[in-house]
Amino acid sequence: NAGVMQNPRHLVRRRGQEARLRCSPMKGHSHVYWYRQLPEEGLKFMVYLQKENIIDESGMPKERFSAEFPKEGPSILRIQQVVRGDSAAYFCASSPATGGSGNTIYFGEGSWLTVV
């Protein structure tokens, strides 16, 4: 049973370009979470999605960031017009049901974005 798969693992973008980060949850998991870890900072919640629905996006910056989890295919975190401050590790996690049901939440290896 493969774990949470994220790609790319490392991504370099120039300022103003777009970054797309993909996350395939564990098999059987329909709940996906995205977190951001800035250098020397802790993990911060960004968004919680179920298939085709955004449940909680309270941690998402209001502009340039969007996330989706379509019926088919991986979840996508999209960052438009990247700036140097977007350089961070972006982690995806998944669970079989809502985290509130007490399930373990599993994390991927992360995608490291560097904006130059």
Next chain:
Amino acid sequence: KQEVTQIPAALSVPEGENLVLNCSFTDSAIYNLQWFRQDPGKGLTSLLLIQSSQREQTSGRLNASLDKSSGRSTLYIAASQPGDSATYLCAINDYKLSFGAGTTVTVRA
């Protein structure tokens, strides 16, 4: 809003010594608490999950306790080894995870 604090921020011990890592949280309305390990440049590995109805959970040399009334959890690692060197993160699950800043552990051979 849930606030999670981990003390100390860093810890260095000689091999064989027991480790005690502390986590405190402000809102006791939680579903569960997870302890993770993160190695530099890597993702998170789940170590232990304690349900809100439980007082402790054990796995090998690891033991985690939970006291919801006081908003505290403690991770004990017995007989530390150099391979235990990593950052340990406490996360509170109130349907999504709220993380502490972590405790970076160095075990000296």
